[in-house]
Amino acid sequence: MANSFELDQIDRKILELLQFNSRLSNQEIASQVGSSASSVWRRINALEEAEIITAYGLTVSPEKLGYGELVLLQVSLEQHNDDYLEEFTQLVRSIPEILECYATTGEYDYVMKVLATDMRSYHRFLRNRLMSKAFISKTFSQVVMEKIKFQKVVPTASG
Structure with a gap:
């Protein structure tokens, strides 16, 4: 399923932002990619369903x-x-x-x-x-x- 998903520049920017801070709200992401919060929400859901986004997390200092x-x-x-x-x-x-x-x-x-x-x-x-x-x-x-x-x-x- 993930192989057939076509990423555009907005999807790539969303992925970049979430990888650096997965706690960003859809509104914060939307303001940085020049889109609406509802559009960002739909895109993130599609990225999750395509298994491009596989998990959310944080990094702990060993x-x-x-x-x-x-x-x-x-x-x-x-x-x-x-x-x-x-x-x-x-x-x-x-x-x-x-x-x-x-x-x-x-x-x-x-x-x-x-x-x-x-x-x-x-x-x-x-x-x-x-x-x-x-x-x-x-x-x-x-x-x-x-x-x-x-x-x-x-x-x-x-x-």
Whole structure:
């Protein structure tokens, strides 16, 4: 459905505004895009129905909640049978400190972003929650030293 939706410049501007501040009212958006609040409301509903807008949210500072470490963790499975893949998927989804997980190409099967309060807690997480599982064969961790760019906003310009 989302593939057949044609975005115009007003739709793109609405998406841009909402990505930076999803709490804007339809009237505030309308004044910035040169439209009426009712037209903006209809456009936002259409963007939601086309699954271009998939969620609304906010960004929380991990550091302010006590997470001092961000680790990029690569994981390989022992085998790629359906049981191991399902167990791994369920495990990843059950651990809130795993923020993101992607199946990838290359030497490792998956890469994920993991939060930890400190390196000792990360070591416990790795040893007790992952490496204790028979279906995980190896891991490779990279500790993030500095965040150079963090962007949740998807560019709205076409092309």
